[in-house]
Amino acid sequence: MQLETYISDLLYRYDCVTVPGFGAFLTHRVSAKIHESSQTFYPPKKALAFNEQLQQNDGLLANYMAEVENIPYSTAVNKISKHVKSIKSYLVEGETIQFKNIGELVLNTDGKIQFHPSNQINFLTDAFGLSDFNSPNISREVFKETVEAVEETAPISLTPEKRSNRNWLNYAAAAVVVLGLGGIGAATYYSNTIENHNQLAQEQANDQLDTKVQEATFVISNPLPAATLSLEKQSGNFHIVAGAFRVAENSKKKVSQLRELGFKARTIGENRYGLHEVVYGSFETRAEAQRELNNIRRNHNRDAWILIKKLK
Incomplete structure (x- = not known):
């Protein structure tokens, strides 16, 4: 083996x-x-x-x-x-x-x-x-020595540029005029944009109000109570197997018998051999399934076992 x-x-x-x-x-x-x-x-x-x-x-x-x-x-x-x-x-x-x-x-x-x-x-x-x-070591070329040699032969010197104070005053005056004209234009554009936006929002609000007024409204004084359905859906990949049946009708009978005994039994489909598998219940963790399996083997079925299977 x-x-x-x-x-x-x-x-x-x-x-x-x-x-x-x-x-x-x-x-x-x-x-x-x-x-x-x-x-x-x-x-x-x-x-x-x-x-x-x-x-x-x-x-x-x-x-x-x-x-x-x-x-x-x-x-x-x-x-x-x-x-x-x-x-x-x-x-x-x-x-x-x-x-x-x-x-x-x-x-x-x-x-x-x-x-x-x-x-x-x-x-x-x-x-x-x-x-x-x-992966071999990556070799990197070092240019430090070459750069130092170039700096020694051709040093770079920085010479401050001289400008006249009169030219600076002319530039400053022109900048003030440009900024002033730009500020006036920006304020006018912003004001027009806000006004158009408010007008459009008001028109949309009026259209919504007209639509609601035209809709018919019905009020029921004594409405029926809402029906609440409680459906329990089992989940988990750890299943305690009760048996497998060739005939589907027999698997349904087995599920009914187990549910009468208080188990959350169900069928989980066919296995690779075409047998309909019936489980006592499904659990999220192995520990939960193992505790229930011990209880079932002690009080109900010594041949029960755990199947680990992800259901679609």
């Missing part, structure tokens, strides 16, 4: 993939960076880690395996369990487990699983097509 293939596929879509009874592979986003000494540019990526403490089955891996291999969910869980036992036996014997494109697993001196991630594949879909590359 190519367990690492299923884990690798799911790491592109999710930040946590749990292998029941073994541990969880976790990812977190790392920004793009530059290695200063080697001038190497690294694109953003998902960094991999492993947590041996997270072993509870969340249904993600088993459900994906069941869909790919076209087997029942319970069979997929049993296959994972057998494979995990085999991996643990190899680790106890001191062997290193290779998960292709994911990393290496080995037991340390304390008997804990130590994980060495692989850098062959970037699981961040936003960085698809990007790879590491080196």
Whole structure:
């Protein structure tokens, strides 16, 4: 069984993939960076880690395996369990487990699983097509010495220009006359603009008033009360599956039965095998779905599981 293939596929879509009874592979986003000494540019990526403490089955891996291999969910869980036992036996014997494109697993001196991630594949879909590359240093020409040499051979000197006071007085008088004429013209233009604007606004207001007067107005003394409809729309990508049915009528009967028991059951369409899926409810977060799943397995259906699916 190519367990690492299923884990690798799911790491592109999710930040946590749990292998029941073994541990969880976790990812977190790392920004793009530059290695200063080697001038190497690294694109953003998902960094991999492993947590041996997270072993509870969340249904993600088993459900994906069941869909790919076209087997029942319970069979997929049993296959994972057998494979995990085999991996643990190899680790106890001191062997290193290779998960292709994911990393290496080995037991340390304390008997804990130590994980060495692989850098062959970037699981961040936003960085698809990007790879590491080196950029040589940029050489810049320095012209400082050339400029200094030119300044020494051909210095630039600034000589103030002499002007007569009489010419300055003539220019000042002409400027005063021009400014005065400009101010009078600007004031006249501004006054005419304001007057035209006010006249246009008054005409528009009169037209609106005539229109409102001509419209018929009806007043109902005892209006009917407004009807308020309360429609509850479920949302969220975490669904607790109650079952899948080949016949659509059977899925509707199942929804009715679950609603009588107080669940917010509904159908979420057909899966890839043409079966009509019925869910107990949908939730916004994995934590909410997991709490409800625990309650359902305890009191109603031990075979219920979580489906992570974005509905259209």
